[in-house]
Amino acid sequence: MxxxxxxxxxxxxxxxxxxxxxxxxxxxxxxxxxxxxxxxxxxxxxxxxxxxxxxxxxxxxxxxxxxxxxxxxxxxxxxxxxxxxxxxxxxxxxxxxxxxxxxxxxxxxxxxxxxxxxxxxxxxxxxxxxxxxxxxxxxxxxxxxxxxxxxxxxxxxxxxxxxxxxxxxxxxxxxxxxxxxxxxxxxxxxxxxREGTGARIAGFVRTREPAACLDELRTPDLWLTPGPEPTRAGVVVRDVNTVFGHAAGALGVLQCAVADEWLRANDAATAVITAGDPGDVVGGCLIERGQVERGSS
Incomplete structure (x- = not known):
């Protein structure tokens, strides 16, 4: 679905x-x-x-x-x-x-x-x-x-x-x-x-390291993740915590909104968001660009 x-x-x-x-x-x-x-x-x-x-x-x-x-x-x-x-x-x-x-x-x-x-x-x-x-x-x-x-x-x-x-x-x-x-x-x-043409929530994964989420999901155009992570060729990496403050439990939702806007603004195809505690539990989500502009924004 x-x-x-x-x-x-x-x-x-x-x-x-x-x-x-x-x-x-x-x-x-x-x-x-x-x-x-x-x-x-x-x-x-x-x-x-x-x-x-x-x-x-x-x-x-x-x-x-x-x-x-x-x-x-x-x-x-x-x-x-x-x-x-x-x-x-x-x-x-x-x-x-x-x-x-x-x-x-x-x-x-x-x-x-x-x-x-x-x-x-x-x-x-x-x-x-x-x-x-x-x-x-x-x-x-x-x-x-x-x-x-x-x-x-x-x-x-x-x-x-x-x-x-x-x-x-x-x-x-x-x-x-x-x-x-x-x-x-x-x-x-x-x-x-379940309907509409906005950005698509395409998949989830739980791992122990943020980089492993990319391996299991997809190498994206944009990677939103907290903390220092190794760069990957052709992937833009951003940490929204450094802009808006420690987002803690709200981080994944904030990352999703940023990814949605970034994909449309840059005519890009995919983004991956990762959040959690490296070495313990990290959650990842794949987001795919929508077909047209969403809503009134």
Missing amino acids: TVRINGVGLALRGVSKPADLLADIPVGEAPPVDPAQRLGARGLRYKDRATQLALCAVRDALSDAVESDVEGSGDGLTAVVVASVTGNLGTVCAVTSTIAQEGTRGVSPMDLPNASSNVVASSVAIRFGLRGPNLTVCNGNTSGVDALFWARSLLESGRARRVVVVGVEPAGEASQRLLGGEVLDGAVALVLS
């Missing part, structure tokens, strides 16, 4: 449209995304930053998608899969600290829903009326690639007609202590479906 990228939405510093993913923008100097400015303040109160960023990206991805329905499908066939390592970590740390110091009576009832690891995915589904399967993938640096895999599985099995895939990592004291350095502080959303 063919699985296509039919919509892209971005909530990233210094980025206003998919083409900006390839531009030489000083992202570190750009102001943080202001969800209230983009969505309006209504409905954002008591929601953590990861949820707010995801809502911004999903709104734009649904608007960008072919046959879009921003208010939701209402048919139970639109799924949500979220990839994040530190999504609600700040809330969890705050709640546990309060319980340790004051007991459970000191915890605000408005904070407790945000302590669930699935709060981003469920909030997206509620906001946009997406009634299909709902899943959060939070298994480390391969989370983004794994989210794409599970999205394709939902489509191939017929459990969903389309899947909204979100990668999100918020900046904050807790996430910076865990990940170190600059954190992404943003969200990327993709709309995948």
Whole structure:
């Protein structure tokens, strides 16, 4: 079965449209995304930053998608899969600290829903009326690639007609202590479906080394991978972490959006994205260029 990228939405510093993913923008100097400015303040109160960023990206991805329905499908066939390592970590740390110091009576009832690891995915589904399967993938640096895999599985099995895939990592004291350095502080959303003419999600592999993914998938035109990797003749290699900050669980989804835009902008055929921990588990995904321009972007 063919699985296509039919919509892209971005909530990233210094980025206003998919083409900006390839531009030489000083992202570190750009102001943080202001969800209230983009969505309006209504409905954002008591929601953590990861949820707010995801809502911004999903709104734009649904608007960008072919046959879009921003208010939701209402048919139970639109799924949500979220990839994040530190999504609600700040809330969890705050709640546990309060319980340790004051007991459970000191915890605000408005904070407790945000302590669930699935709060981003469920909030997206509620906001946009997406009634299909709902899943959060939070298994480390391969989370983004794994989210794409599970999205394709939902489509191939017929459990969903389309899947909204979100990668999100918020900046904050807790996430910076865990990940170190600059954190992404943003969200990327993709709309995948079984129809359309956008870029194709063509295959997946799990190995122990990033370079081995190319051996099992294909030598591509573009290789998106974190960290230093040996160059290969004719292959452009990029590390988006150096541009946008440590993307952690959101990396695979961000890489997929960058690959989609790069393939169309350069009239290239294939890209491979790899993410994970070399020597342990690395996930790879092959992306093939679509037939025509996708959506309104």
